[in-house]
Amino acid sequence: SQTIHQWPATLVQPVGSPLSLECTVEGTSNPNLYWYRQAAGRGLQLLFYSVGIGQISSEVPQNLSASRPQDRQFILSSKKLLLSDSGFYLCAWSAPIGPKNTGELFFGEGSRLTVL
């Protein structure tokens, strides 16, 4: 069966420090990968998605970036964190839509980032 792992679960960082959140998927190949963010009291905001190694689509311009160095690895980074980067970050994967796949997302457990 497929599993998704996301770490760290909790992170407290000072303003201006770098960030690296990592996500890996097991039990499937060539998944679509996604990073979402939830700010307090707000819904889900899609940040990045990737349909293959090295292919990243950015949905929102900001000081975050994403990379996909391997097929089942997705990394969210920042060189200098802002206070507004605080939130709950969720990684997700899906199989490409096709005759047997309906595109639903499978989420990791999330990473809570607090920027002070």
Next chain:
Amino acid sequence: AQSVTQLGSHVSVSEGALVLLRCNYSSSVPPYLFWYVQYPNQGLQLLLKYTTGATLVKGINGFEAEFKKSETSFHLTKPSAHMSDAAEYFCAVIRWNSGNTPLVFGKGTRLSVIA
């Protein structure tokens, strides 16, 4: 472009009462529709989905939803609320045959269950 509207950011029900969470979608082509649940400090978990076929879809934890094309709705219901149902619920839509287009989520509805 497809979109989802969830009516009511917060719904409160008594334990044992009917749960009704509303979701309306906008899509120019047949949609796939989903409901997810999120418990505090956790990721989202798929409750149920509609793709094709039967319009009444049953999910986990006693929830069900009915796809009504004429009303462009996909409301989530449960006959009797339990304390453990307290969570955030998200409706989502994807356009059929849209390739790799990500799901579009509603803003969520927080369900509170009162003892």
